[in-house]
Amino acid sequence: MSESHNHLVDNSLSGKIKKETGVSVARCYQCGKCSAGCPVSVDMDYPPSLLIRKLQTGLPEHEEQVLRSKSIWFCLSCEMCIARCPMEVDIPPMMDYLRHESIRLKKVNPASKNIISFHKAFLDSIEQTGKLYEMGLIVDYKTRSFNLMQDVMLAPSMFAKGKLSILPEVIKNRRNMKQIFKNTLKNKQK
Amino acid sequence: MARIGVFICHCGENISATVDCPKVSEVAAKFPGVVYSIDYKYMCSDPGQSMVVNAIKEHKLTGVVVSACSPRMHEPTFRRACAEAGLNPYLCEMANIREHCSWVHEKGDKTDQKAIDVVRMMVEKVKRNNALMSIKVPVTKTALVIGGGVAGIQAALDIANAGHKVIMVERDPSIGGHMSQLSETFPTLDCSQCILTPRMVEVAQNPNIKLYTYAEVESVEGFVGNFTVKIRKKAKSVDETVCNGCGLCTTKCPNKKIPNEFELGMGKRPAIYVPFPQAVPNIPVIDKINCTYYKTGKCKICEKVCQAKAIRFDQEDEIIEVAVGAIAICTGFDVKKTDFFPEYGYGKYKDIIDGLQFERMASASGPTSGEMRRPSDGQTPKKIVFVACAGSRDPAKGIEYCSKICCMYTAKHAMLYKHKVHDGTAYVFYMDIRAAGKNYDEFTRRGIEEDGAKYIRGRVSKIYERDGKLIVVGADTLMNAETVEIEADMVVLATAGVANPGAEELAQKLHVSYDQHKFFSEAHPKLKPVETNTAGIYLAGACQAPKDIPESVAAASGVAGKISCLFANNELTREPLIAFVDRTAPPEYSSCTGCFLCQPVCPYNAIEREDVKDRNGNLIKQLAYINPGLCQGCGTCVAVCKSKSIDIDGYTNSQMYYEVDALLNS
Amino acid sequence: MQKIKLGYYPGCSLEGSSREYNESVQAIAEKLGIELVSIPDWNCCGATAAHNLNKELSLSLPARNLALAEEAGLKELVVPCAACYSRFTTTQHELMHDETMHQKVNGIIGKEYKGNLRILNVIQFIEEFIIDKLDDNIKFEFNKKVACYYGCLLVRPNKILNFDRTEDPQTMDVVMKKLGADSIDWAYKTECCGAGFSVSFTEAVGRLSGKIVEDADHRGAEALIVACPMCHSNLDMRRPEIDKYNGKKLNIPVLYITQAIGLALGIDRNILGLQRHFVTVKLNDFKPFAKKIEVENLQITEEI
Amino acid sequence: MSEFEPKIVAFVCNWCTYAGADLTGTSRIKYSANVRIVRFPCTGRIDYMLLTKAFASGADGIIVSGCHPNDCHYTSGNFYARRRWMVFKKICDFMGIDTRRIVFSWVSAAEGGKWAEIVNSTNEEIKKLGPYESYHKLSTQDILA
């Protein structure tokens, strides 16, 4: 019967995307509107529509390219693509999923090291204090990324303008915060 | 008492190789009511048919069962034979023992038993058949054509030339439709006006055609062959019989700053106007909303200058009633405006226009006399961008279907532009080039190869204005989806083709169905493309879906052919296998309870409400009444009626009941 | 004047690098008799980092705050940071539309969020609680040409946020016109500034923010008006990178919309935190407010 | 010795399934002879009380088949048939009629093979269920009472 193809088991990456996020890459007809509007498509190795194209073929080498791409890390989650996509292909949640998979399968693109280091430092800060400790974040990020020179000029003026505090603000219920991280991020990584 | 004859056919060996025909005949002879039973090699052969004819006469048969092939094959043959013998043809039934028996089962008792059961079933049925007369309905040989675009024009001329009367109703002051707005037409690039105007004039001059412009259909009643239509003639404020079309009034009217609909707002017109110079009829109308006299009670200049004394400020809408036998809907389509695409600038930039506006700009009779001039400052655009699928194939913001004509007209536009601005550059953003038609692909190739239109495969993401230029941001999906930015002087959006406003309302008046996009629905997408589900009402042109001129014209001629067939006879003969509501006399005793559950299920709107009144004219009851002109005999209402007040000839409740019983109680 | 009490989530940036945003929100609220009650013991919303790395974390961090706000009996929650607003609204949407996830997140945070909060971004807060009071309180007319910059997080994803239209939004412009400003039509209202890549991918931010600042300046705007701390820090603090990208120095200042309102209300510049900006805010010579400014209510034509 | 041979009645529409069964014939595809076909103009015409009538008269299984959705010769008859079937099925459940014995299907005029498959699979299914004696008995008693 005509419904039967809904029951097909789809083990391709696009099949998993559909199952986990509800986003169907098959809907994309490669018009390129997302790529044209995406603010960082020039920085990406594959602009969003091309990334989707690679998922559409379902070929293992293409899926590998996707998971190892810079694109998934350069995506800003700005939602411009979905705001304009005529077929309503919801790219941002797909990007989130691909990032998670890329980490899980240890396929993270080396060029996105900085971005991930920053995200990790950011989350560490929250885990420790419950809030973002910007000074700590910058120090932490710099040690992780070895990007020591960048922004040294900015910090002193930020101090001067009262925009950076030396000591972190800490929430009271730090146990609760640890708990949340234990139940989510730490849980996944094990 | 029933006197039934049974005729078992061998079909050469097609049946007899599997089914024991003599045995079936023998058993059948003993069924109650059967007075004659025989088997024969080829029942449909001349001798076979004569056997039937003779047996009817000889044995005074009141019913015939031919047990042979599928009724879909030879039912008409044997019904004709019965009629020849003086038996009502509807007293003949066929039992299918070939397609449904000998060809699909193995030889043996089980198969014989099945054949016997099937014959018994049909014997029980035929005993309860009614003698029926084919329904004859008189045909009014006048056609109504609604809409005077190219489709309506073609349909009207073809029907009129076949010798029938045509009434054409056009909503605008002139016929011509969208084609009259076009500059040149694909795939030949011939001038649209040049080929259309003569046909428009023919409509006006053909003695068989009565043209009502500035008019609309008010209501439609009746059924195939016999429609009664009310037409509202909107007041033109001009006496058509007196006006000689000199046009003096239009030049003297002081109120000249009204946006011209025909030029899509790119030109102006006076309050008393003829929509375009070649208009048919060439009679002006007064736009009451904008006329100074209607607004303030002062002016009447047109009246003063009119030598023919044709102006009638007190004219009122007029309702005319006409009788027609068939209706052709040719109301065409519309194009979406540019302002529904937020990322393309909300229609706030003057130099972004739609395809139809481009047609006017390219047209020698248009507001720029055919010169390419951008609306904001009248400069010649040196770089122009065409955006295909601007609103089509876009479930998110536009419509999901492909508008079909825009690939072609966009290619045409790019060519026309290059023919007019030799040093200009034309870019086309597209997704696919849909050019499936005779000489269509060749046409778009010519645009690319010879006229140098630069096609970029990608959808435009955004258009914004900066320093008097329109920045068009798109992607080139054939080049790794790289972003392409073009600084254009003018942008033309190939906006979607959509249903005409008012199409839904018209469909409801006519009781014909329409799809989710408000286009009229054909009765069958392949085999009945110009019929609607209502007998006698047909469709042609872009009112069905976006269509180009060749397709619209082909469909219109198809409709004309259909209507001419209908008009070829004085009467319409229809199968009498239709439903009827129980009507005892007096009608108040009808078992119909007036619940009207049957009414909405009828696909043909054949069920009406009939008032039963007492002598004083007081309403006692409402009954269902099935219009025999509209009923197609599906039987849905029969199954729905809870009080069993509806029955259907050929498949009556008692027939079906006894068929089932006979089939099983062997 | 009866005091209005509203829930408040300042978020991390407003306590650190964007404290002037907090200061200006508080200042105008106080001036107009509104009390903003912070969620007790609130935590960071997780911003981009959390949802880039882990979905459940990205929902749990905001959910804890929402649950705490509910516990504290708050009905409305004002969230000035557009990024936090986006995370909160998305979380609320996801939890209310996915019961399994809702239960899971409740388990993770050890609290229950029922979904009864109304989450307001700064513009909604202004529209609902500030705008009507302006006429009686304005001292100066903000007679400048401004470019309102919405960024991405305020209007997208429209399906969830359901705020203004995604392309060419108007709500900020309406507020600015009400203050007497001439808000211009420009091309970068909703283009992304580079958001969370400020530190990790500064070149991109220079380019993206560079285009925004340049277009506003090119069209003669005297100030950029923003409603998000990330937009502000990118457009204001990243000026060296922006100027490098554009190959010229641009001096157009970037103001929070609350600072603009504050100026019109006659609040001291330092209380509004203008001295903290990297690009000096020179704007002065405001005209004294003379008469009510009638702004035509915007007709939203996008959604059909 | 003799195996149970179910009696199956098929209620089909004239335009799709009847023609489809004709095609099975012209294609000479064999199927079980236990089926008897009753022709209706449209599935919309099928009064479901006829199904109970068929069971009462001795049917063990019933096939109802017409045009595919949207292919109805009369545009929407099959749609109403389907809708009424949903209601009727509830009534059957209430009355204790075994709805496993009623097969609803779509067979177009081009699906000769499908028709044979449906007859055969229904035949096998009903064979497994056995004769519908409980209903035959019940109704006979009803009639006698």
Ligand SMILES: Cc1cc2nc3c(=O)[nH]c(=O)nc-3n(C[C@H](O)[C@H](O)[C@H](O)COP(=O)(O)OP(=O)(O)OC[C@H]3O[C@@H](n4cnc5c(N)ncnc54)[C@H](O)[C@@H]3O)c2cc1C
């Ligand atoms: C920009 C553009 C360029 C095109 N270029 C080409 C081309 O080069 N070649 C080509 O083959 N095709 C072209 N087409 C397509 C062409 O316009 C259509 O195929 C053609 O106009 C369809 O004719 P029609 O009679 O069906 O409809 P229409 O032309 O739309 O005519 C319908 C008529 O019905 C009238 N009407 C509507 N509703 C009512 C009512 N309720 N009562 C009474 N009257 C009513 C209207 O006023 C109108 O006169 C183009 C279309 C567009 C938009």
Ligand SMILES: Cc1cc2nc3c(=O)[nH]c(=O)nc-3n(C[C@H](O)[C@H](O)[C@H](O)COP(=O)(O)OP(=O)(O)OC[C@H]3O[C@@H](n4cnc5c(N)ncnc54)[C@H](O)[C@@H]3O)c2cc1C
């Ligand atoms: C692979 C394929 C798949 C298709 N699928 C679809 C589909 O899914 N849907 C669809 O709508 N369309 C489909 N089509 C198109 C469809 O087949 C045609 O539209 C249709 O057959 C055209 O009908 P016709 O009568 O014009 O021509 P034909 O079907 O070609 O019939 C022409 C007849 O004329 C006879 N003839 C030829 N020359 C002479 C002569 N000199 N004297 C006497 N008789 C002659 C031929 O023998 C033939 O019987 C498909 C076509 C192909 C090739």
Ligand code: SF4
């Ligand atoms: S959400 Fe990511 S992919 Fe989409 S437009 Fe923004 S940056 Fe590009």
Ligand code: SF4
């Ligand atoms: S905009 Fe949508 S349909 Fe177009 S290429 Fe991108 S994802 Fe595909």
Ligand code: SF4
């Ligand atoms: S009537 Fe039918 S079955 Fe008999 S010979 Fe003719 S075709 Fe064959």
Ligand code: SF4
């Ligand atoms: S109304 Fe009078 S002036 Fe006008 S066109 Fe007709 S005849 Fe001429």
Ligand code: SF4
């Ligand atoms: S009365 Fe009306 S139509 Fe006539 S001239 Fe005056 S404005 Fe024009």
Ligand code: SF4
């Ligand atoms: S015809 Fe071409 S331009 Fe028009 S909607 Fe279809 S594909 Fe797009």
Ligand code: SF4
């Ligand atoms: S369903 Fe039956 S009772 Fe009801 S109105 Fe129709 S015919 Fe009469």
Ligand code: SF4
């Ligand atoms: S038999 Fe069908 S077409 Fe005729 S009235 Fe009944 S439902 Fe309508």
